[in-house]
Amino acid sequence: MSHEIDKHIGRKIRIYRQFCNISQIELAAHLNLTRQTLQQYETGLTRVNVSTLFIISEFLNINIGDFFPNNIKRSESLDSFPSSEAREFIHFYQEIPEKFKPAFIAMVNSIIPRR
Known part of the structure; x- marks a missing residue:
């Protein structure tokens, strides 16, 4: 059973990945994961561990805190993202x-x- 935070973080991973024009295959390869595993992260079906989230944030060149809901007001909200x-x-x-x-x-x- 997935938790709302897992879904939120997954959505943010997908949004930032797409904004950076990175495919699921490219990001999955960088993480040494299958595309299916990354897809499960992005849909919130599988929880992303913090070390993987850190690697994702470095690869996409964003602050790791931008994945979390309490930072939405400080960074871009999902609604105002390009x-x-x-x-x-x-x-x-x-x-x-x-x-x-x-x-x-x-x-x-x-x-x-x-x-």
Whole structure:
């Protein structure tokens, strides 16, 4: 039987993993786990031990406390986390060669309606 905290932590693992554009297979391989085990963590069916959670936080470059509910107000709440479209936009931006980024920013600024 899973506890609500296990489900919450699992959801946060999935959200942060997706935000970092990391597949279940990639993260599972880094943890020396099967994709199925990681999937069980993300759904809250299996409890993540603290050492695994620490490794996940380091791999995703986030604070381990961000997985826990009492830190939601200090960090990003699940509701305010960027949408999949925003995450995709960020990913595209990261792929642009540095020399083209100023032109890209200028283009985006030119299409944003001004108030």
